[in-house]
Structure formats: C-alpha cells, structure tokens
Amino acid sequence: MTMDLLDRYLAAVAALLPKAQREDIVAELRDILLNRLEEKEAELGRPLDAKEREAVLRAFGHPIAVAGRYGASRTLIGPELYPFYMFAVKGLLVLAAAVTAIPLVISIILGGEDAAGGLARFLSGFLATAMTLIGAATIVAAGIERGWIPVGDLLDWKVADLPNLGRPARKAETRFEAAFELGVLLLFIVWWTGLVQIPWSPVVGQHGVFLTAAPIWTTLYLPILALAALQATACLVTLVRPDAVRPRAVLEIVAGLGRLGLIAALWPAGRLFTVVPSGAAGAKAADIAGLQAALDLSFHITVGVMAVVFLSKLAVGAWRLARGAPVIA
Amino acid sequence: MPTDADIFETLRQELRRGTLILAVLAQLTVERYGYSLRQALAEVGLEIDEGALYPMLRRLESQGLLTSEWREEDKRKKRFYRLSPEGEAVLARLSAEWRAMNDTLQNLIR
Numbered sequence: 131m132t133m134d135l136l137d138r139y140l141a142a143v144a145a146l147l148p149k150a151q152r153e154d155i156v157a158e159l160r161d162i163l164l165n166r167l168e169e170k171e172a173e174l175g176r177p178l179d180a181k182e183r184e185a186v187l188r189a190f191g192h193p194i195a196v197a198g199r200y201g202a203s204r205t206l207i208g209p210e211l212y213p214f215y216m217f218a219v220k221g222l223l224v225l226a227a228a229v230t231a232i233p234l235v236i237s238i239i240l241g242g243e244d245a246a247g248g249l250a251r252f253l254s255g256f257l258a259t260a261m262t263l264i265g266a267a268t269i270v271a272a273g274i275e276r277g278w279i280p281v282g283d284l285l286d287w288k289v290a291d292l293p294n295l296g297r298p299a300r301k302a303e304t305r306f307e308a309a310f311e312l313g314v315l316l317l318f319i320v321w322w323t324g325l326v327q328i329p330w331s332p333v334v335g336q337h338g339v340f341l342t343a344a345p346i347w348t349t350l351y352l353p354i355l356a357l358a359a360l361q362a363t364a365c366l367v368t369l370v371r372p373d374a375v376r377p378r379a380v381l382e383i384v385a386g387l388g389r390l391g392l393i394a395a396l397w398p399a400g401r402l403f404t405v406v407p408s409g410a411a412g413a414k415a416a417d418i419a420g421l422q423a424a425l426d427l428s429f430h431i432t433v434g435v436m437a438v439v440f441l442s443k444l445a446v447g448a449w450r451l452a453r454g455a456p457v458i459a
Numbered sequence: 460m461p462t463d464a465d466i467f468e469t470l471r472q473e474l475r476r477g478t479l480i481l482a483v484l485a486q487l488t489v490e491r492y493g494y495s496l497r498q499a500l501a502e503v504g505l506e507i508d509e510g511a512l513y514p515m516l517r518r519l520e521s522q523g524l525l526t527s528e529w530r531e532e533d534k535r536k537k538r539f540y541r542l543s544p545e546g547e548a549v550l551a552r553l554s555a556e557w558r559a560m561n562d563t564l565q566n567l568i569r
C-alpha cells in the first residue's frame with residue numbers, strides 16, 4: 131500500500147524535528163494541511179487528485195524549511211555577534227597567510243623550493259589552513275551564539291580600552307596585533323612541543339644535503355618554550371587589559387631579557403643548523419663546508435641584528451614602565 | 460542589486476513583523492485554534508503566512524504568554540490557544556506602547 135502523500139510529507143518533516151516536540155508539532159501540521167486541502171476542495175467543488183494534493187503540500191514548503199521554522203535558533207551567528215565573527219575571520223586569514231608563507235619563504239631562501247612551486251604550495255597550504263581556521267571560528271561563534279560557550283564579560287569594553295590609532299607610537303599595541311601574535315605563538319608552542327605535526331615543514335632535503343637542527347636546540351628546548359609562554363602571556367594581557375601599561379611593560383622587559391639570554395646562549399654555539407650529505411648521492415665535502423660556513427655567517431649576522439632589536443624593545447619597555455598608564459583626556 | 464520594489468518589500472516585512480505579534484495576542488483574548496485564528500486575522504485584513512504563524516504561537520506559548528490544549532472539533536484534534544494571565548498583561552502594555560507610537564507617528568507622517 132502506498133503511503134498517503136500527506137503522511138509522507140509529515141514523516142519527512144517529523145524526522146527533522148526535535149524529538150520532544152515532534153508528535154505535537156506534527157499533529158498540528160496535519161490539522162493545518164488538512165484544512166488547506168479542504169479549502170482547496172471547497173474552492174474547486176470536488177475532491178483533489180494526487181497532483182493537486184501534491185501541489186498543496188509543495189506550496190506549504192520543503193520539509194527542511196518547515197521543520198526549520200520550529201527550531202529554537204534560526205541563525206547560526208546572530209547579528210550581534212556577526213561583526214565580531216567577521217573581524218576574527220579577517221584576522222585568521224592574515225594569520226593563515228603568515229603561517230603558510232613564512233616557512234615557504236625560508237624554504238625558498240634555503241634553496242629547497244623554487245618560487246613557482248612555492249606559490250602553488252602557498253595557495254594550497256593557505257586554503258587548507260584558512261578553511262580549517264574559519265571552520266573552527268564558525269563553530270566557536272555558533273557555540274557562543276547558543277550559549278554553549280560562556281564569554282562572560284569578555285565582550286564588555288570601555289572607550290578608554292580602544293587603541294589610540296591617531297598616535298603612531300601606540301599602533302603596535304592594538305588588540306588585533308596582540309591577538310595575531312598570540313595566535314602565532316600558540317601555533318609555535320604546539321609545534322615546538324610536538325603536539326601537532328605541521329603539514330608544511332620546510333623542505334630542506336634537496337640538492338644532496340639535509341639541514342638538521344644543531345644540538346643547541348635540544349639544550350634550549352625548555353627555555354625557548356618558557357619564553358614563548360611568557361610572550362603569549364604578555365599578548366594575552368594586551369588583549370584582555372590593553373590599559374594595563376605597567377604590567378605589560380614588566381612582562382615585555384622580562385621577555386626581552388629572556389630573548390637576550392637566549393641570544394647569549396646561542397652565540398657561543400655558533401650555528402643553528404648542521405649541513406649533512408643526504409645518502410650516497412650526497413654533495414661534495416667542499417660544498418657542504420661552504421654552505422655550512424655561509425649558514426654560520428648568516429646566523430651571526432641575524433643574531434647580531436636581533437640583539438640590537440631586542441635591546442631597543444627593552445629600552446621602550448623600560449620607558450613605558452617609568453611612564454605608566456597614559457592619561458586619557 | 461535589489462530593486463526599489465525589493466527594498467520596499469523588505470521594509471514592509473520589517474514594519475509588519477512586530478505588529479503581527481500584537482494582532483495575534485489581541486485575537487487570542489478568546490480561544491481559537493490556528494486555522495480559525497488565521498481566518499479571523501484575514502477577515503480584518505491581516506494576512507499571515509502559516510509558516511510564520513504556527514511557530515510564532517509556539518514561541519509565545521513557550522514564553523508563557525499563551526496556553527494551549529488539544530481538543531476534538533469537527534471530528535479532528537485541534538490545538539486551541541488563548542492568552543494566559545501573563546499574556547493579558549503583556550497585551551495591555553504592548554497596546555499602550557502601540558497607541559503612543561501611533562500618536563507620535565501620526566504627527567510625524569502627517
């Protein structure tokens with residue numbers, strides 16, 4: 131026996147309704163639809179044929195749309211939350227571009243990748259990373275919208291907390307930049323601790339040589355982790371309390387001292403990467419020595435520049451600590 | 460690109476949305492089931508889509524403004540709605556708000 135069209139329609143709607151209300155809503159929908167069918171019969175002055183019955187049901191709407199009208203929430207992310215979500219998505223796109231591009235640029239500089247191949251890898255890597263991050267942001271925003279993720283007074287804000295974009299000196303302190311830096315640091319921490327395998331680890335095994343991490347990295351494993359955690363904390367403070375100038379300055383000074391300490395430990399080690407031949411078809415010893423010397427030299431230049439940058443940041447931190455919170459007129 | 464007609468339709472829908480709730484509450488000072496409620500609204504010139512009406516009735520009931528019960532009429536089980544005491548209080552307040560708004564707007568759009 132063929133199931134009546136109305137029953138079929140209602141069964142399709144019922145399957146999409148919350149269990150607790152299913153029976154109740156379906157009973158009501160049945161009454162509504164029977165009324166509609168009777169109305170149509172009265173209009174035509176005769177019983178409806180199958181085609182006409184179907185037309186009435188079709189006009190009522192697709193089962194997914196009909197069931198959707200009874201849902202508790204009809205928007206994934208509401209208009210209140212949406213601007214914050216879009217802001218986060220834009221930030222995540224920049225983050226995705228940065229975490230995809232930086233290792234590739236390093237790889238290209240080290241000669242492990244040509245520019246054309248790098249562009250293709252950037253596009254595929256960027257798409258995958260961006261989609262994953264946006265997907266995660268959407269799930270989090272939908273969770274906040276439905277109250278599953280409590281945000282408390284996180285979205286509470288004061289005008290005095292807003293970055294003073296009219297003053298170039300404070301541009302670097304915007305919450306957006308702190309959020310971006312925090313994201314990058316968290317990614318670094320999960321990579322450093324081996325919690326996740328980054329799919330785009332730089333290609334360094336070409337041209338007959340491998341670059342392996344120098345032993346100094348093993349020695350400095352914990353200090354680097356602690357430094358990243360400290361820096362992430364500083365970003366978090368900037369993000370949550372941008373007006374807390376002095377606590378931020380203290381954290382920046384401690385992190386700055388930590389970075390200088392790191393440089394002091396790295397300098398005597400003399401190298402960050404060791405060049406080793408790959409397999410039987412490895413490069414000649416002279417080539418390897420040349421590459422190693424070039425790497426060591428670039429390491430010393432880079433570390434020297436970093437020392438100057440970190441010292442200037444320390445000076446800025448000390449100045450802020452002395453000056454304290456800016457007075458808002 | 461939305462046409463003028465599209466823009467007008469969107470604005471009209473927005474304008475109508477809030478007033479429909481007031482109309483539904485006002486019609487449910489006496490007990491009605493969904494279909495008869497829709498007919499009563501249509502008779503006074505307020506056509507309302509069933510797809511919007513029934514979820515609205517459920518929402519108002521979950522907010523405590525309506526009560527409902529299933530009863531058999533014309534050999535069919537029907538769900539009858541009417542205002543709860545809270546619904547009556549809300550209707551009175553919304554009606555006062557409507558009148559005040561109407562007076563203001565009458566002056567503005569004269």
